Amino acid sequence: MAMLKALVVDDASFVRDLVKRTVRQRFPVIETTDAQNGRRAQSLMSRTTFDLVLCDWEMPEMSGLELLQWMRQQPQYAKVPFIMITSRGDKDHVIEAVKEGVSEYLGKPFSPDGLSRKVIKVMGRRLKEAMEGSGKSMAGPAEAFKESATLLTQKREPPGQPVSAAPEAESGKVAGAPASTGRTSPRNNMSLASIRFADSTLKSVVKDINLTEVRVIAKRDQVFPGILDQAVVDIEVGEDQMARLNGYVHQLQAVDKRQDTDFVGVTIRFVDEDPKKLEDLSRFVARFRAGNR
Structure with missing residues (x-):
């Protein structure tokens, strides 16, 4: 039975499902609830007390930073761990989140091991005691995920042969292309x-x-x-x-x-x-x- 509650906030349902799946498989004592934006999360947090919040930064209606600012003003959430999960990894944004009281910062795209380490770090002894109380061990993230065949984020090395063949041939324009972005x-x-x-x-x-x-x-x-x-x-x-x-x-x-x-x-x-x-x-x-x- 889950003894801790986590709220997963992201406007992308795929990311929410991935975070929830990872948390459930690695930490069965944590029950997960999700919200598609900060406004919805705020509503849920006003009715239920959560022990952990994992939140995206850029969302419609209310951003992750705005949710964090509101959360730190609520007595029951002043010290609750808040992990910001976002593709915005530049220094200025990290500093801004730290000033507002973020507990940890995890860049997208993330690995299950990376997310697991952040959860263990911010939850600390409370998570360890809950896991031990339910008869679960606090094995390292790598060991825990080896047994899971259903995770969506397992990496593959360069393929010995491509997954499938396209019906048409295309010219190889990538050769010699400089590193660039968009x-x-x-x-x-x-x-x-x-x-x-x-x-x-x-x-x-x-x-x-x-x-x-x-x-x-x-x-x-x-x-x-x-x-x-x-x-x-x-x-x-x-x-x-x-x-x-x-x-x-x-x-x-x-x-x-x-x-x-x-x-x-x-x-x-x-x-x-x-x-x-x-x-x-x-x-x-x-x-x-x-x-x-």
């Missing part, structure tokens, strides 16, 4: 992208993009993710302005029908529901299509 080259109109995963970054060329997903082509000699792995796609939407779009790996496929193909196509399906992010994405899609006419 920028369009004035020489050839290629949009170069760096897609971040929990343990690696994939350098690639954007082949197509819409409001639902992006398809990129990457050289096969890199570390590739697994199906359903979390991803963050950084897109430059203006001068010194970056949109960080959360998603997951929807498909991996060969660029051509040869088993020894040098390139692999990766499709990232977006999960964000934040109107601001969708607006930024719309502008990039329009610019991408105009540059490839």
